[in-house]
Amino acid sequence: MATLALATWATNLTFTNLTTPVIDAAVKSVYNWAGCAIGGFAQDAPQIALNTSVDLGFGGPPTSSILGLNGSTSAGLRLGYGSRNADGAFADAQLAAFVNGIASHVDDYDDTHLATVIHPTGVVASALLAIVEAESRNRTISGADFLTAFVAGVEAELKLGLSVYPEHYDVGWHITSTTGSIGAAVAVGKILGLDVDHLRHAIGIASTQVIGMQAFFGSMTKSFHIGRATQGGMLAALLARNGYTSSLTALEDQYGWLHVVSTRENASANFAELGKTWEIESNTFKPYPCGIVMHPIIDGCIQLRTQALSDGKDVNSVKSIDLRVNPEVLVLTGQTDPQTGLAGKFSIFHAAAVGLLYGEATPAQFTDQVVQNETVVSMRKLVNVTTDDSVSEDQAHVSIVFDDGSTLEKYVEHAIGSLENPLTVEELKTKFMDQVSRQIGSARAEKAYSAFTNIGNMTDVGKLRTLF
Amino acid sequence: MATLALATWATNLTFTNLTTPVIDAAVKSVYNWAGCAIGGFAQDAPQIALNTSVDLGFGGPPTSSILGLNGSTSAGLRLGYGSRNADGAFADAQLAAFVNGIASHVDDYDDTHLATVIHPTGVVASALLAIVEAESRNRTISGADFLTAFVAGVEAELKLGLSVYPEHYDVGWHITSTTGSIGAAVAVGKILGLDVDHLRHAIGIASTQVIGMQAFFGSMTKSFHIGRATQGGMLAALLARNGYTSSLTALEDQYGWLHVVSTRENASANFAELGKTWEIESNTFKPYPCGIVMHPIIDGCIQLRTQALSDGKDVNSVKSIDLRVNPEVLVLTGQTDPQTGLAGKFSIFHAAAVGLLYGEATPAQFTDQVVQNETVVSMRKLVNVTTDDSVSEDQAHVSIVFDDGSTLEKYVEHAIGSLENPLTVEELKTKFMDQVSRQIGSARAEKAYSAFTNIGNMTDVGKLRTLF
Numbered sequence: 001m002a003t004l005a006l007a008t009w010a011t012n013l014t015f016t017n018l019t020t021p022v023i024d025a026a027v028k029s030v031y032n033w034a035g036c037a038i039g040g041f042a043q044d045a046p047q048i049a050l051n052t053s054v055d056l057g058f059g060g061p062p063t064s065s066i067l068g069l070n071g072s073t074s075a076g077l078r079l080g081y082g083s084r085n086a087d088g089a090f091a092d093a094q095l096a097a098f099v100n101g102i103a104s105h106v107d108d109y110d111d112t113h114l115a116t117v118i119h120p121t122g123v124v125a126s127a128l129l130a131i132v133e134a135e136s137r138n139r140t141i142s143g144a145d146f147l148t149a150f151v152a153g154v155e156a157e158l159k160l161g162l163s164v165y166p167e168h169y170d171v172g173w174h175i176t177s178t179t180g181s182i183g184a185a186v187a188v189g190k191i192l193g194l195d196v197d198h199l200r201h202a203i204g205i206a207s208t209q210v211i212g213m214q215a216f217f218g219s220m221t222k223s224f225h226i227g228r229a230t231q232g233g234m235l236a237a238l239l240a241r242n243g244y245t246s247s248l249t250a251l252e253d254q255y256g257w258l259h260v261v262s263t264r265e266n267a268s269a270n271f272a273e274l275g276k277t278w279e280i281e282s283n284t285f286k287p288y289p290c291g292i293v294m295h296p297i298i299d300g301c302i303q304l305r306t307q308a309l310s311d312g313k314d315v316n317s318v319k320s321i322d323l324r325v326n327p328e329v330l331v332l333t334g335q336t337d338p339q340t341g342l343a344g345k346f347s348i349f350h351a352a353a354v355g356l357l358y359g360e361a362t363p364a365q366f367t368d369q370v371v372q373n374e375t376v377v378s379m380r381k382l383v384n385v386t387t388d389d390s391v392s393e394d395q396a397h398v399s400i401v402f403d404d405g406s407t408l409e410k411y412v413e414h415a416i417g418s419l420e421n422p423l424t425v426e427e428l429k430t431k432f433m434d435q436v437s438r439q440i441g442s443a444r445a446e447k448a449y450s451a452f453t454n455i456g457n458m459t460d461v462g463k464l465r466t467l468f
Numbered sequence: 469m470a471t472l473a474l475a476t477w478a479t480n481l482t483f484t485n486l487t488t489p490v491i492d493a494a495v496k497s498v499y500n501w502a503g504c505a506i507g508g509f510a511q512d513a514p515q516i517a518l519n520t521s522v523d524l525g526f527g528g529p530p531t532s533s534i535l536g537l538n539g540s541t542s543a544g545l546r547l548g549y550g551s552r553n554a555d556g557a558f559a560d561a562q563l564a565a566f567v568n569g570i571a572s573h574v575d576d577y578d579d580t581h582l583a584t585v586i587h588p589t590g591v592v593a594s595a596l597l598a599i600v601e602a603e604s605r606n607r608t609i610s611g612a613d614f615l616t617a618f619v620a621g622v623e624a625e626l627k628l629g630l631s632v633y634p635e636h637y638d639v640g641w642h643i644t645s646t647t648g649s650i651g652a653a654v655a656v657g658k659i660l661g662l663d664v665d666h667l668r669h670a671i672g673i674a675s676t677q678v679i680g681m682q683a684f685f686g687s688m689t690k691s692f693h694i695g696r697a698t699q700g701g702m703l704a705a706l707l708a709r710n711g712y713t714s715s716l717t718a719l720e721d722q723y724g725w726l727h728v729v730s731t732r733e734n735a736s737a738n739f740a741e742l743g744k745t746w747e748i749e750s751n752t753f754k755p756y757p758c759g760i761v762m763h764p765i766i767d768g769c770i771q772l773r774t775q776a777l778s779d780g781k782d783v784n785s786v787k788s789i790d791l792r793v794n795p796e797v798l799v800l801t802g803q804t805d806p807q808t809g810l811a812g813k814f815s816i817f818h819a820a821a822v823g824l825l826y827g828e829a830t831p832a833q834f835t836d837q838v839v840q841n842e843t844v845v846s847m848r849k850l851v852n853v854t855t856d857d858s859v860s861e862d863q864a865h866v867s868i869v870f871d872d873g874s875t876l877e878k879y880v881e882h883a884i885g886s887l888e889n890p891l892t893v894e895e896l897k898t899k900f901m902d903q904v905s906r907q908i909g910s911a912r913a914e915k916a917y918s919a920f921t922n923i924g925n926m927t928d929v930g931k932l933r934t935l936f
Contacts, residue, residue, distance in 0.1 A: 048712045172723030174676075205689055208642075209696060210678040215724035221673055221714040224707070228677060232696070239692070244516045245810070246689040255640030256683035342713070 002251040002258070002269035006159075007199040009274045010152040010186045015144040017275060018151055023456060025280045026147050028425075029111055029154070031432060031452035032285050033121040034067060037104035038448065039363070039435025041068020045220035045342075046103035046227075050095070063134040064096035065465040068103050068439050094231055097130040101230030105176075106223035107363055108345045109289035109435070113282055114394070114419060116161035116175060117292070120283060122226045123180030124153035124187045127234040129464075131188050136462020141191060143458035151280060153187025158279035160251075163269045164262040171263055174212030177225035178261060181206045184233025185240075192241050197248065204246025205236035207257040217291070218335060218343040285428060287417045288361040290345035293329045293393050296415035297348055300398035301355025304408050308400075315356050316375075317403045320382050323352060324397035327387040336380070344371040353379035356400070362434070394418040444468050470719040470726070470737035474627075475667040477742045478620040478654045483612040485743060486619055491924060493748045494615050496893075497579055497622070499900060499920035500753050501589040502535060505572035506916065507831070507903025509536020513688035513810075514571035514695075518563070531602040532564035533933040536571050536907050562699055565598040569698030573644075574691035575831055576813045577757035577903070581750055582862070582887060584629035584643060585760070588751060590694045591648030592621035592655045595702040597932075599656050604930020609659060611926035619748060621655025626747035628719075631737045632730040639731055642680030645693035646729060649674040652701025653708075660709050665716065672714025673704035675725040685759070686803060686811040753896060755885045756829040758813035761797045761861050764883035765816055768866035769823025772876050776868075783824050784843075785871045788850050791820060792865035795855040804848070812839040821847035824868070830902070862886040912936050 018026070040046060050066065069090065091099070104110055104122040111121050128150055132141045157179040161168075169175045185206035189199045209232040212225035240246070250256045251269055258267040288298050301321075308315055325348070335347040344350040344366050353376050354365040370376055391397065399409040414420040423431070429449060436445035447468035458464065486494070508514060518534065537558065559567070572578055572590040579589050596618055600609045625647040629636075637643045653674035657667045677700040680693035708714070718724045719737055726735040756766050773783055793816070803815040812818040812834050821844050822833040838844055859865065867877040882888040891899070897917060904913035915936035926932065 045712065048707060048710045172728040204684065204687075205692060208679065208681050208684055208689055208693060211676065213676050213721075213723055213725070213728050215715045215718055215721035215728075216672065216676055219672075219713045219715055221676055221712070224673060224712070224714075225676060228700070239516060242516045244513065244689070244692070245687045245808075246692075247683045247687055250683055253681075253683035255681055257681070260640040260681050260683075340713075 001249065002271055003200050003203055003249050004196070005271040006156055006186070006251070006269070006274070007196045007203060009271065010156060010190050011194070011196050011199055013148055013152050013190070013275070015148045018148065019278070021281050022151060022278045023147060025283055026151050027453060027456055028285065028428060029121040029280065029283050030125055030150065030455055031449065032111055032428060033104050033125045034448065034452045035432035035435040036107060036110045036122070037100045037126070038068040038439050040103035040106045040109070041066070042439055043103070043106040045106045045223050046099050048220070050099045061092055061134070062090050063137060064091055064093045064130040065133060066091050066096050066099050093130040093134040093234070096133070097127050097234050098227040098231045100130065101126040101227035102223045105226040106220070107289040108291060109286055109363070112284050112286060112292050113158050113161070113279060114284055115282060116158060116165045117169060118158060118161045118179060119176045120154045120158055120183070120280070123177065123230045123233065124150055124157065124183045126226070126230040127184035128153065128187045128191060131191060131234055132461050133465065135191070136460065140460040141462060143456045143461055145191065146461045147456050149187045149190040152190050153183040154280050155274055155278065156186040157183030159270045159274055162279070163258065164264055164267055167264040168262045172214045173210070173261065174214055174216070174222070174225050177212035177229035178210050180226065181209050181211060181229040181233035181236070182257075184230055185236040188234045188237035189240065192237055194237065194241060198240045200248045200250070201244065201246040202237040202240035204248070204250035205239055205244065206233045207250045208246075209236070210261055214332070217332065218338065218346040220342065222342070282419060284417055284419060285423045285431070287423060287427070287431070289363050289366055290351060290361065291333045293326065294333050294348050294351040295417060296394055296396035296412040297323055297325065297398060298351050298355045298361045299415050300396050300410040300412045301352050302359050304398060304400055304410050305356050305359045307408055313402060313406070318356065318379070318382060318400050319403050320384060320401045321352050321356065322399045323348065323383065323385045324388050324391060325385060326391050326393045326395070327389060328393055330385060330387055338371050341366045341368045341371055347380070348385060349380040349383045350376070352383045352398070469717065470739055471668050471671055471717050472664070473739040474624055474654065474719070474737070474742070475664045475671060477739065478624060478658050479662070479664050479667055481616055481620050481658070481743070483616045486616065487746070489749050490619060490746045491615060493751055494619050495921060495924055496753065496896060497589040497748065497751050498593055498618065498923055499917065500579055500896060501572050501593045502916065502920045503900035503903040504575060504578045504590070505568045505594065506536040506907050508571035508574045508577070509534070510907055511571070511574040513574045513691050514567050516688070518567045529560055529602070530558050531605060532559055532561045532598040533601060534559050534564050534567050561598040561602040561702070564601070565595050565702050566695040566699045568598065569594040569695035570691045573694040574688070575757040575834075576759060577754055577831070580752050580754060580760050581626050581629070581747060582752055583750060584626060584633045585637060586626060586629045586647060587644045588622045588626055588651070588748070591645065591698045591701065592618055592625065592651045594694070594698040595652035596621065596655045596659060599659060599702055600929050601933065603659070604928065608928040609930060611924045611929055613659065614929045615924050617655045617658040620658045621651040622748050623742055623746065624654040625651030627738045627742055630747070631726065632732055632735055635732040636730045640682045641678070641729065642682055642684070642690070642693050645680035645697035646678050648694065649677050649679060649697040649701035649704070652698055653704040656702045656705035657708065660705055662705065662709060666708045668716045668718070669712065669714040670705040670708035672716070672718035673707055673712065674701045675718045676714070677704070678729055682800070685800065686806065686814040688810065690810070750887060752885055752887055753891045753899070755891060755895070755899070757831050757834055758819060758829065759801045761794065762801050762816050762819040763885060764862055764864035764880040765791055765793065765866060766819050766823040766829045767883050768864050768878040768880045769820050770827050772866060772868055772878050773824050773827045775876055781870060781874070786824065786847070786850060786868050787871050788852065788869045789820050789824065790867045791816065791851065791853045792856050792859060793853060794859050794861045794863070795857060796861055798853060798855055806839050809834045809836045809839055815848070816853060817848040817851045818844070820851045820866070
């Protein structure tokens with residue numbers, strides 16, 4: 001009775017059940033998400049999604065924040081930003097959830113649970129903030145309640161992910177969104193105070209919306225997965241609250257989620273471990289805005305560039321770049337000739353080239369312009385990749401050969417941002433400030449940082465958006 | 469290049485390509501859908517969906533009809549029915565598409581393409597009418613253009629269904645909605661005038677939203693599948709029009725639709741036959757509002773009741789009812805003890821009981837009240853089912869034994885509503901009038917029948933809703 005077990009656990013979870021490391025991981029996850037959602041709004045994907053929706057639907061009570069929205073855009077003006085929404089809340093909950101979900105993932109800069117390759121926070125937090133802001137018209141919801149519901153949703157999607165990974169991922173599903181809609185339903189259902197049976201129905205309505213395949217990596221549709229799963233999970237909880245019926249055994253039914261979307265024989269959910277081991281403690285944060293399996297290569301190339309410069313060598317005199325990586329790296333990021341910034345985020349060739357040429361990999365290295373830059377294109381053509389099962393996904397071997405025949409080599413044992421080599425609190429702040437300042441200026445970015453890092457102590461999360 | 473082939477065919481299709489039988493089948497499909505959507509609105513599912521959405525999101529420009537909405541409901545009042553929407557258009561396109569999609573399927577009374585078990589019209593027509601009404605603010609769209617786009621969408625989903633049936637269905641997907649979002653995207657994309665590449669992106673965004681599993685049959689979530697797929701396909705076309713990018717090879721990509729959702733080895737799309745054979749010509753219409761595999765049993769039981777009565781026998785003196793059916797019948801409709809009207813639609817036991825007791829199977833026999841009625845419950849307990857591979861899905865053997873030991877038997881070779889035994893135009897009208905009169909009265913039902921049967925001749929389909 002997996003569905004019952006999950007609904008019962010989530011319904012009973014209280015803030016006092018959360019350990020200090022869990023709360024710490026949750027807060028980091030939330031502010032890393034907020035930075036991604038604000039900074040990512042600069043991309044086309046969330047803005048097209050917003051404009052499309054404002055034109056044709058999605059314009060209910062303007063209760064909820066679109067985090068990165070700048071009031072001077074045409075959609076912002078049509079939503080009445082700055083007039084009826086002076087407090088910064090300017091879209092209905094469905095639309096805010098959709099757009100924040102897209103924006104938080106579009107840069108491929110969000111968090112990663114490495115054991116499942118799920119990026120857990122985008123779907124859950126985007127749904128939760130939108131609904132908390134909408135609910136705050138009628139009641140106050142504390143930061144403790146917000147974090148409790150958030151952890152419930154994240155643990156739900158991650159335990160579910162563990163139940164079907166890697167088979168489910170290997171067949172081609174985008175596991176972040178396929179599990180995410182269920183996580184969002186659990187989180188929203190919990191904040192709405194659903195009882196166990198209503199939450200089971202919510203899980204059912206969420207689970208029958210299976211969003212996302214890997215064919216869309218490198219296009220705007222990748223982040224659409226997150227936006228749509230966010231919205232679908234939230235809608236599921238809202239419908240269930242109003243008595244919409246579903247299966248009470250949606251996850252374990254012969255024709256339900258576990259069996260239909262997983263190719264694992266006799267798949268069953270790992271819910272006995274809920275609340276005993278906390279998956280959120282294993283959440284990690286990306287230093288580079290691109291597919292995570294490219295990160296060790298970027299580390300290696302940046303280090304080799306530094307070494308080359310200190311040796312008095314010119315990286316423009318490199319004649320070949322040889323990478324040895326885990327086989328999955330080529331499966332996911334094998335695009336040899338990307339044409340857009342989004343496609344560049346899934347090209348190991350591009351990753352190596354910008355690491356060597358720029359010595360960094362920030363959003364600026366994944367624009368259409370840089371991806372199409374002639375020097376970058378030439379450098380990409382020098383990259384050769386071999387795969388090796390003995391190299392894990394957070395490891396890489398990089399060697400470069402210069403025109404004069406000299407070589408430099410680097411072995412990266414654990415990429416920056418991995419569990420063994422995590423971003424520090426200072427690095428997380430730098431990342432947040434970089435993303436958010438670009439979009440809303442550094443003064444507001446500082447306020448936003450304070451607001452999101454302090455979320456656990458708030459008495460009314462509905463007011464969060466007024467703080468920055 | 470399946471995605472390219474589909475997009476190219478759909479883009480090039482014109483009304484002059486449609487043969488008379490195709491147009492005839494399309495018009496029947498549309499008015500049968502309209503009857504279902506108006507009549508089905510009486511159910512809880514579409515009304516909860518509407519109320520939930522009005523409360524939290526979905527309230528953009530009120531351009532589009534919710535077909536069965538009665539202005540005196542609270543949601544109708546909140547949407548401003550009767551004041552700002554005196555012409556009968558009263559929700560934004562997203563919401564109208566969602567609710568009409570649910571309403572058109574909730575009674576399990578819609579159409580069926582028997583070769584794939586797809587109910588093809590609900591998703592495509594619900595999306596199309598909503599978007600045509602929204603577009604009609606700016607331009608007129610003729611009935612010929614409406615039907616051309618409709619046929620494009622229906623052929624897309626049905627050819628796709630043939631490409632993956634039965635494996636895709638057997639694993640547990642609800643094939644109507646999993647193919648339907650793609651059909652809706654094709655239809656809406658065509659009416660929006662997308663070029664081939666934009667339509668390929670639309671197909672991509674639609675195909676990554678895989679909605680619906682069989683675990684939810686017998687609950688409101690079954691019709692949610694249709695509403696959400698309707699909306700997802702429409703949103704896909706709207707996003708693509710605005711430049712949202714996706715995969716250009718979404719269907720055939722190694723990690724795209726055909727391979728991820730089908731367990732068929734080397735699945736490929738049957739698109740070479742597009743425009744050569746027309747699947748819509750094989751569309752059929754249901755005489756009974758329930759799972760189609762139960763229809764031959766209902767036929768048989770109704771006939772046996774008639775025979776019993778003419779023989780002077782009392783059906784209340786039946787002591788056992790023996791059914792011999794195709795094995796799939798028990799897989800899909802094996803609920804022995806349903807508790808709700810929606811669950812009764814998937815209980816072969818209930819179907820046999822009401823056929824014998826009432827001599828008919830209309831929406832009135834699938835209410836919660838009738839499903840829980842003691843006499844019906846007792847009769848259900850007398851039903852024994854055996855399965856037989858040699859009996860096809862539109863066939864059934866029924867035999868009843870009376871208390872006095874006498875028996876009656878019936879073999880149904882082709883159920884009413886099957887390809888070999890289709891509903892006549894008169895029967896379709898009777899069905900439409902029955903469904904629609906219950907919801908909006910017989911005078912408006914007559915006008916609605918005229919409006920929908922004449923849709924092919926309209927110069928401005930945006931005005932259709934003003935005709936009744």
